[in-house]
Amino acid sequence: MTGGSVVRPYGDTTGDGMVQVSFTLPVPHDKRAEGAAVQLANKMGVDPALLVHAKPIGDGFTFFVVYGRVNHLVDLSAVRVVERDFPLLSAKEVNAVVKRRLRRKLSVVGACIGTDAHTVGIDAILNVKGIAGEKGLEYYRELSVTNLGAQVSVPELVEAARVARADAVLVSQVVTQRDAHLHNTREMSAAFREAMPAARRPLLIVGGPRFDESQAGELGVDRIFGRGTTPGEVASYLVHALITGRKAAVA
Amino acid sequence: MTGKLDLDPVLVARARELARRAGRPVVELARGHTTVSVERAVLRLAGVVGADPDGIPWVNRLVEAVVADVGLGHGVALPVFDALVREQSADVTLLAQKAAAGSVRFQVPAGRAATAARRAARKAVAAGIRRIDRRRVERDRLVKRYGDPPRRPWIYLIVATGDIYEDIPQAQAAARAGADVIAVIRSTGQSLLDYVPEGATREGFAGTYATQENFRLMRAALDVSSKELGRYVRLTNYASGLCMPEMATLAGLERLDMMLNDSMYGILFRDINPVRTFVDQRFSRQVHARAGIIINTGEDNYLTTADAVDEAHTVTVSQLLNEYFAHEAGLADWQLGLGHAFEINPEVPESLRLELAHALLARELFPDAPLKWMPPTKHMTGDVFRGNLLDGFFNLVGALTGQGILLVGMMTEAVVTPWLSDRDIALQNVRYVLGAAGGLAEDFVPASGGFIQQRANRVLGEAVDLLERIGDQSLLTAIAEGTFGIMKRPADRGKGLDGVARHEAGYYNPATEILEQSRPEEVRR
Known part of the structure; x- marks a missing residue:
């Protein structure tokens, strides 16, 4: 270690602190606009700020590119990150692990339960179309996906999981009036507990924008996914929880 | 023209013949079935407007009421207009309201009652189709007055804020910055709604709901922009999902200019029932043909799921199928915005030459179609600097081909939904490439027997092979067995199946009757 854990941005010499930023201000392009851009850069800690590009866009907007020396320091020893407790895998890697280690298709059953008709969440995770440029679980060759759609009753879900020999059950809940999402989830996890012995019970996963990700134990499920979850994260978690993590625990 | 790729004309003719053979049974299937959405589209043409206090359109309530009494297989036109004649009323929306309240009983009329109902239904629907015709004439007049874009390709830009009143100034700014076509992306999940929302909407998920009022507002705003800019700015939306026939109808009524409308997208990517999709497809394409709307097909989607080199031929196959289905429905070549995309991994050696080969193949196979060229998405990594370069190459291939x-x-x-500045930079990229190399297509002649010619011919050969395999089974079997993409979609599964019915004897659909009687070319004169 040289010089401790404090760093600053690197332009072309150590310690020069140079950064490049671009932004738009809602003002027409003139001298005052350029001054405003420099002022913003200064407030961001860029000083001196070199305004290298200013261009009018649309009506009453100006786009700027600023280079300059930022006076902030970064203390690496003070960096705190929340680590995901499973590795993020590509679709290819997920397929490879399932094929090699499970030696059969991993069966996933998904549904919106209760009166919730919002399939946006479950479809984003399961449909090939996916979300945010990531394909849904149907796209994974080694996953066998059954999407039951909306307004599925808990007994129907349990039965479908049994028929499909589900390794995992994914439930999406968007509607949260009178805590419907929490009641539905508890009902669902209790039904699975009642219907199947622990060893045969599929992994239970719920997702939705209003869940608290730390409530899994309380709701009787294995995992909760919140807003912004992508299919890749869910697939990676499935592989971790059902295959790689489990083997490691046994060994 | 012998072409730049030296394609074998016998093989090209063979490909078209195989596409026709694969598509014909699907057309037969579509001719013998109807769907709730087709029937709702008929009612919209007949003048049913508005929604109940819960936002469920009266067309939905009316179709439900008819189905409850007599089923779907006769179509709704006869039962509805029979009831109207009996009620001695001319207001179909009022009838829908009464039906929803349970105060109307429907029956399938026979004899003189059937003749009267048929005549009344045809008259009401014909009035709706005349409105579409008038919008088409109006478009022709505006294009003549303001002019088409000064060059090809037309520049197509997306807005998607979720709020129509936010979309409008963004669309107008985009038009001012050079966009020739504005597409308003729909809210996530709208394709799976079995009704069309009503009214102006201000919130959506990653897009703005497609509603008749939103269509009207945006078209009116772009008419203002067209006048200001001295070129007709076109508007695009989506005729896809469970309400495809109604979307096409509303687009015709509100003078939209282009609609996304792919023959298989809903089946493969949204798990919509194949029969539902093909029946809805055919009707929506007949409406588009009549309305003078350019369709955009969705082949680019295959390449986002499958490898763009290995699966290049599936794009060609889908283009040929889309062409067949489009012609069958009465669309002319100038209305076929067949899709394809720049999605080859840039790390693949010679990726640009492969892209040129694929893009030129589409151009030469469909010389009179306004091909829709889609940008890279799969290999955009968040490195915006590299992404801008990739887009530059994409623009260059578009100009060259x-x-x-x-x-x-x-x-x-x-990374994000495009910012104002992102759009400006992207348009600057397009303007630079088209300005600097817009005419380079003239000089771009691939070497005889060289890499590009060989690659294009190979893709065509693979497409013919795949079409031969499909021909041996049938398109529905091929889809069921996962030939396209990797999705298996059996004909008896998928969303929206319960809204499909086989025609009963005496099925009557005045819209189909009118649309099949006169083809758009005849309408024009």
Whole structure:
């Protein structure tokens, strides 16, 4: 270690602190606009700020590119990150692990339960179309996906999981009036507990924008996914929880 | 023209013949079935408007009421207009309201009652189709007055704020910055709604709901822009999902200019029942043909799921099928915005030459179609600098191969929904490439027997092989067995199946009757 854990941005010499930023201000392009851009850069800690590009866009907007020396320091020893407790895998890697280690298709059953008709969440995770440029679980060759759609009753879900020999059950809940999402989830996890012995019970996963990700134990499920979850994260978690993590625990 | 790729004309003719053979049974299937959405579209043409206090359109309530009494297989036109004649009323919306309240009983009329109902239904629907015809004439007049874009490709740009009143100034700014076509992306999940929302909407998930009122507002705003800019700015939306026939109808009524409308997208990517999709497809394409709307097909989607080199031939196959289905429905070549995309991994050696081969193949196979050229999305990594370069190459291939409609690529693809500045930078990229190399297509002649010619011929050969395999089974079997993409979609599964019915004897659909009687060319004269 040289010089401790404090760093600053690197332009072309150590310690020069140079950064490049671009932004738009809602003002027409003139001298005052350029001054405003420099002022913003200064407030961001860029000083001196070199305004290298200013261009009018649309009506009453100006786009700027600023280079300059930022006076902030970064203390690496003070960096705190929340680590995901499973590795993020590509679709290819997920397929490879399932094929090699499970030696059969991993069966996933998904549904919106209760009166919730919002399939946006479950479809984003399961449909090939996916979300945010990531394909849904149907796209994974080694996953066998059954999407039951909306307004599925808990007994129907349990039965479908049994028929499909589900390794995992994914439930999406968007509607949260009178805590419907929490009641539905508890009902669902209790039904699975009642219907199947622990060893045969599929992994239970719920997702939705209003869940608290730390409530899994309380709701009787294995995992909760919140807003912004992508299919890749869910697939990676499935592989971790059902295959790689489990083997490691046994060994 | 012998072409730049030295394609074997016998093989090209063979490909078209195989596509026709694969598609014909699907057309037969579509001719013998109807769906709730087709029937709702008929009612919209007949003048049913508005929604109940819960926002469920009266067309939905009316179709439900008819189905409850007599089923779907006779179509709704006869039972509805029979009831109207009996009620001695001319207001179909009022009838829908009464039916929803349970105070109307429907029956399938026979004899003189059937003749009267048929005549009344045809008259009401014909009035709706005349409205579409008037919008088409109006478009022709505005295009003549303001002019088409000065060059090809037309520049196609997306807005998607979720709020129609926010979309409007963004669309107008985009038009001012050079966009020739504005597409308003729909809210996530709208394709799976079995009704069309009503009214102006101000919130959506990653897009704005497609409603008749939103269509009207945006078209009116772009008419203002067209006048200001001295060129007709076109508007695009989506005829896809469970309400495809109604979307096409509303687009015709509100003078939208282009609609996304793919023959298989809903089946493969949204798990919509194949029969539902093909029946809805055919009707929506007949409406588009009549309305003078350019369709955009969705082949680019295959390449986002499958490898763009290995599966290049599936794009060609789908284009040929889309062409067949489009012609069968009465669409002319100038209305076929067949899709394809720049999605080859840039790490693949010679990726640009492969892209040129594929893009030129589409151009030469469909010389009179305004091909829709889609930008890279799959290999946009968040490195916006590299992304901008990739988009530049995409634009260059578009110019070199004479594409008709160029969807502007965003270097912030997969990062954020485009910012004002992202759009400006992307348009600057397009303007530079088209300005600097717009005429280069003239000089771009691939070497005889060289890499590009060989690659294009190989893709065509693979497409013919795949079409032969499909021909041996049938398109529905091929889809069921996962030939396209990797999705298996059996004909008896998928969303929306319960809204499909086989025609009963005496099925009557005045819209189909009118649309099949006169083809758009005849309408024009």
